[in-house]
Amino acid sequence: MTQSLTIRRPDDWHLHLRDGAMLAAVLPETARHFARAIIMPNLVPPVVTGAQAAAYRDRIMDAMPEGADFTPLMTLYLTEDTDPADVAAAHASGLITSVKLYPAGATTNSASGVKNFDKVRPVLERMAEIGCPLCVHGEVTDREIDIFDREAVFIDRVLDPIRRATPGLRVVMEHITTKNGVDYVATAPEDLGATITVQHLMFDRNDMLVGGMRPHYYCLPILKRREHRDALVAAATSGDKRYFLGTDSAPHPTHAKEAECCAAGCFTAPIALSCLAHVFEEADALDKLEGFTSLYGPAFYRLPVNDDTITLTKGDPLEIPKTLPAGDHTVTVFDPGVPLHWRVQG
């Protein structure tokens, strides 16, 4: 008997498309299944101003495959010099959907991020007034804080103080990876949401490190202990509207992943929905998949849900290409290491 599941078309609330040849290589993989995605602004140089976001959106539209029906939701990269008026104008015109906060040095291309959080207070206050959400990469960067503790420490030292100082600011904790993140969101009112990635729902740090180091499993925030993964799966499959899908699909050329110093990021876009159906089925929660992928994100962002649907069917294991060509390079598709039986029809 074929098992099938029809859900409203999903959106991806955290996605890296990059630029140039990489953009052209990876955009079809998301546009095939998703209707919209929040496009991360951590290009080199970053997308800081409204004018830069408009130009980047044009480049994405130019790279769009024939016949695709996909809307990029643009973001601005917050710096200590960001002009509140520029943010307000870009938001009012519908050009941007949110602003992204990277602590300086926390992750890929975050060097222009924020060092002194007091300096961005005027922008955050303006965003609270106009209802523009803030997306946050939630990790401290202090050398003395262990990399596995950086999310938990960020919540106490940075995020909670920012939220208390800026009432009305709507915040998305991007790619939460710990029970601490889950618990913090659970205590907050509905002005706080969280995205969860595919790899953090499927894997823990043993999967990355035991028996040899797997560079394609390395992303930031780094995979954590098993108990944290269990907390993320429980949150994602709970039906609680505050947790929704942000794949954080983050392509790097294969040579930059399989390198002496491996770049952080997992390219999951081609298999994201197959992996999620696998995870939700294992948790006996397939009935909760649609909320996570297609309903709760729009609710947080105050956008309509998509009109059309997709159908997932269960059958023979999916054949996943190992790499995709990307200009002069390749990009390696994230390999979950288990057979995936769910595929998106059409």
Ligand SMILES: NC(=O)N[C@@H](CC(=O)O)C(=O)O
């Ligand atoms: N998640 C990652 O490991 N990498 C992302 C950046 C980010 O989302 O932190 C990237 O841009 O490659």
Ligand SMILES: [Zn+2]
């Ligand atoms: Zn991040």
Ligand SMILES: [Zn+2]
């Ligand atoms: Zn990301």
